[in-house]
Amino acid sequence: xxxxxxxxxxxxxxxxxxxxxxxxxxxxxxxxxxxxxxxxxxxxxxxxxxxxxxxxxxxxxxxxxxxxxxxxxxxxxxxxxxxxxxxxxxxxxxxxxxxxxxxxxxxxxxxxxxxxxxxxxx
Numbered sequence: 001x002x003x004x005x006x007x008x009x010x011x012x013x014x015x016x017x018x019x020x021x022x023x024x025x026x027x028x029x030x031x032x033x034x035x036x037x038x039x040x041x042x043x044x045x046x047x048x049x050x051x052x053x054x055x056x057x058x059x060x061x062x063x064x065x066x067x068x069x070x071x072x073x074x075x076x077x078x079x080x081x082x083x084x085x086x087x088x089x090x091x092x093x094x095x096x097x098x099x100x101x102x103x104x105x106x107x108x109x110x111x112x113x114x115x116x117x118x119x120x121x122x
Contacts, residue, residue, distance in 0.1 A: 002033055002034055002035065003034045003035070003091050003092045003118070004034070004035045004037075004091045004092070005029055005034050005035065005036050005037070005090065005091070005092045005093065005094050005120070006036075006037045006082070006085055006089075006092070006093045006094070006108065006112070006117075007022060007025055007026055007029070007036055007037065007093075007094050007096065008039075008093055008094065008095050008096065008099055008102075008104075008108040008109060008112075009021060009022065009025075009095065009096025009097075009098065009099050009102065009105050010096070010098055010099060010101055010104075010105055011039065011040075011064075011102070011104070012064065012065060012066075012104070013063060013064050013065065014064055016054050016055050016056075016064075017040070017043070017055050017060070017064055018040070018096070019040040019043075019054045019055060020054060021096055022038050022040035022041075022096070023038070023040060023054075025038075025094065025096055025122055026041065029094060036094075037085045037089065037090070039078070039082050042078065042081050042082065043078060046072075046073050046077065046081070047067070047069055047072055047073075079104060079107075082104075082108065083107075083108065083111060086108060086112055086115070087111070087115065090112065090115075090117055091117060091118065092112075092117050092118035092119070092120055093108065093109065093112035093117050093118070093119055093120065094120040094121075095109060095119065095120065095121050095122060096122055097122060
């Protein structure tokens, strides 16, 4: 049965905003036949970047704290898209290793639990 999976994990403070880990997990889940919403893919869309783009150090302010890209949307916009998809579209949420150290991923997890979504720990 195809699931509509939101992929959650830490980004802030992690090299390349953890895009490579999100990309690997999203690929595995899609190969298994599931629809996946990846915050890394959504960030690429919002930033106008290619589907395979990986942020570099010069794209970040501080040690991977926020975007240094002119016109980049803020956390409210990016996280707003994420939680809207969890609420309106997801049937499950997949948690990347280390998600417990991310305030955003912890909030996404709590939301998914409140909504009764299946929780998948990768």
